[in-house]
Amino acid sequence: MISIQNLSKRYKAVDALKSISLEVNANELFGLIGPDGAGKTTLFRILTTLLIADSGKVLLNGLDPILDYKKIREMIGYMPGRFSLYQDLSVEENLNFFATVFDTTIEENYDLIADIYKQIEPFKKRLAGRLSGGMKQKLALSCALIHKPKILILDEPTTGVDAVSRMEFWQMLKRLQQKGITILVSTPYMDEASLCDRVGLIQNGQILTVDTPQNITNGFPKKLWAINANNKFQLINDLRSHPKTATVYPFGEFVHVTTKENEPEINEIISYLESKGNQGVYSEEIGASIEDCFMELMNTSINN
Amino acid sequence: MKTEIEIRVRNLVKKFGNFVANNNLNFDVYKGEIFGFLGANGAGKTTAMRILCGLSHPTSGELTVAGYDIYKQTELIKKNIGYMSQKFSLYDDLNIVENMELYGGIYGMPRKQIKLRVEELLSKLNMEASRKTLIADLPLGWKQKLAFSVAMFHKPRIVFLDEPTGGVDPITRRQFWDLIYQAAHDGITVFVTTHYMDEAEYCDRVTIMVDGRIDALDTPGKLKEKYQAANMNEVFIKVARPDFQMTINN
Numbered sequence: 001m002i003s004i005q006n007l008s009k010r011y012k013a014v015d016a017l018k019s020i021s022l023e024v025n026a027n028e029l030f031g032l033i034g035p036d037g038a039g040k041t042t043l044f045r046i047l048t049t050l051l052i053a054d055s056g057k058v059l060l061n062g063l064d065p066i067l068d069y070k071k072i073r074e075m076i077g078y079m080p081g082r083f084s085l086y087q088d089l090s091v092e093e094n095l096n097f098f099a100t101v102f103d104t105t106i107e108e109n110y111d112l113i114a115d116i117y118k119q120i121e122p123f124k125k126r127l128a129g130r131l132s133g134g135m136k137q138k139l140a141l142s143c144a145l146i147h148k149p150k151i152l153i154l155d156e157p158t159t160g161v162d163a164v165s166r167m168e169f170w171q172m173l174k175r176l177q178q179k180g181i182t183i184l185v186s187t188p189y190m191d192e193a194s195l196c197d198r199v200g201l202i203q204n205g206q207i208l209t210v211d212t213p214q215n216i217t218n219g220f221p222k223k224l225w226a227i228n229a230n231n232k233f234q235l236i237n238d239l240r241s242h243p244k245t246a247t248v249y250p251f252g253e254f255v256h257v258t259t260k261e262n263e264p265e266i267n268e269i270i271s272y273l274e275s276k277g278n279q280g281v282y283s284e285e286i287g288a289s290i291e292d293c294f295m296e297l298m299n300t301s302i303n304n
Numbered sequence: 305m306k307t308e309i310e311i312r313v314r315n316l317v318k319k320f321g322n323f324v325a326n327n328n329l330n331f332d333v334y335k336g337e338i339f340g341f342l343g344a345n346g347a348g349k350t351t352a353m354r355i356l357c358g359l360s361h362p363t364s365g366e367l368t369v370a371g372y373d374i375y376k377q378t379e380l381i382k383k384n385i386g387y388m389s390q391k392f393s394l395y396d397d398l399n400i401v402e403n404m405e406l407y408g409g410i411y412g413m414p415r416k417q418i419k420l421r422v423e424e425l426l427s428k429l430n431m432e433a434s435r436k437t438l439i440a441d442l443p444l445g446w447k448q449k450l451a452f453s454v455a456m457f458h459k460p461r462i463v464f465l466d467e468p469t470g471g472v473d474p475i476t477r478r479q480f481w482d483l484i485y486q487a488a489h490d491g492i493t494v495f496v497t498t499h500y501m502d503e504a505e506y507c508d509r510v511t512i513m514v515d516g517r518i519d520a521l522d523t524p525g526k527l528k529e530k531y532q533a534a535n536m537n538e539v540f541i542k543v544a545r546p547d548f549q550m551t552i553n554n
Contacts, residue, residue: 035473037444133345159471162344163501163537164545188471203473232506233485249478252502252535253524291474298475 001026001151001182002047007056009042016042018205019056024184029177031196032186033294039205040186041081044155047184048078061150074102077144081155083136087129091120091139094128095146102147112179113142116172134165141172152176154185158192170195190291201294208297213290220288220296222246225266226254229273230280238276242269249295256292308335310462310493311356316365318351325351327516329365333495335461338488340504341497343513344544349497350466352513356495357464358382370461383412386455389466393451396440400431403439404454411458425453445476452483456492463487465496469503481506504536512543519543 002024009017017039024030045051049069158166193199194213201208229235239248246258311333318326325348333339343349354360358378367374370384394403408418426432469477512520520543533539
């Protein structure tokens with residue numbers, strides 16, 4: 001459905017996109033995962049015909065963003081990174097505006113936005129600028145869907161929103177996917193990757209990998225250990241000072257550790273920790289998460 | 305066990321017209337503690353934080369921050385705290401040294417002390433070679449670490465961090481928390497808000513605000529036990545949104 005080949009874009013001294021390639025399949029829920037500055041917004045602006053690339057080829061449903069920009073704009077729904085609706089128009093007025101711009105009505109495709117819009121319908125006379133973060137999201141999503149797009153492009157729709165609202169938003173996306181829409185979403189939240197069919201990990205204008213979340217986590221190249229002790233600060237420092245540890249990263253309750261030789265003498269490391277006075281030391285071999293994989297790929301690309 | 309109290313809040317109420325943003329908050333924060341302040345958007349976290357920073361007056365209640373009274377000694381509070389937020393920290397069109405000198409001046413530090421502190425921080429952050437680089441030209445990860453160090457420039461007793469790691473890559477996020485751990489280890493009290501639930505685990509104690517109230521306040525360990533939760537994400541859901549059904553499998 002979306003084909004991107006060797007796409008590059010440079011802003012003055014910064015290479016925002018460095019010859020990236022990726023494919024999004026029809027009716028897929030595809031996640032573009034990467035931190036701020038990785039190139040996600042730049043890529044999305046090129047796809048949505050708002051920015052022209054320096055080189056490379058892009059096709060959305062066979063259409064070219066430069067030659068066929070009008071057709072593409074009718075075919076896609078776009079939710080940009082910041083709230084971009086009209087703050088001084090009401091919820092209802094915003095929705096009406098977008099319907100009119102796309103030459104349709106709210107009623108025509110209401111079934112598509114029904115379960116999203118129902119949650120904000122009680123506030124339909126409220127000015128958009130006075131809505132809470134979660135409600136703004138729902139309104140923006142409704143406006144992006146009002147003309148029944150084939151492709152939905154969402155730039156960090158869950159940034160700055162609490163953990164529960166984020167989950168709710170992804171539930172809405174899954175339901176939309178069932179209605180036949182292709183969805184491309186970007187996010188800096190690694191845990192959201194597991195909710196996608198496939199993900200592309202992006203960092204510094206380059207794609208680190210594209211695959212299903214499962215394949216990515218299965219592909220983690222080393223053994224990974226989760227270690228815990230009563231005093232985390234001491235635990236981290238002591239782990240770092242041991243000559244056999246390679247990476248030491250806090251992960252919530254635990255510290256994730258890989259070792260240099262990949263045949264961890266974990267007992268040796270545990271004894272060392274205990275000899276340094278760490279209390280309540282616990283260790284367990286675990287499978288990698290998307291975040292572990294992202295950091296491993298970051299380190300590999302830094303070292304190359 | 306930390307016992308010296310750095311922030312004391314009793315019966316804090318803040319109203320905007322009829323809307324009660326902070327509804328009778330009561331808590332203490334101990335010296336050297338990493339205190340996590342969680343809650344959904346609109347729960348009242350930012351309102352409470354602004355009051356603690358001396359930027360806004362309570363409607364009623366008693367507060368002392370760093371031992372100073374919130375009503376009568378606001379300026380003394382500001383001198384003894386640092387603040388860093390995602391939205392605003394350093395001036396893009398000034399370089400690293402200029403930002404440090406600016407903040408040093410704002411915090412009322414003598415010139416000699418500012419000069420010494422600039423060198424100390426540049427060395428600690430490994431940014432000596434970049435001292436004349438404009439903030440706008442720094443990578444985001446550097447900006448984050450720098451912003452934190454500048455918030456601590458005057459060696460405050462308490463530092464307030466408002467979602468300091470939003471959007472940053474996972475490695476930089478953890479390097480940032482190394483700085484937080486170090487600061488707490490050095491006796492600085494850290495008051496942090498975040499939407500990353502794994503970061504809630506790094507805190508000594510955590511509060512969860514819901515609709516202007518504090519509905520949970522304890523160590524992550526005790527909260528997980530109380531709510532029968534595997535991690536802080538589950539605790540948050542149970543406290544903030546008990547009606548929410550988890551229908552997506554991770």
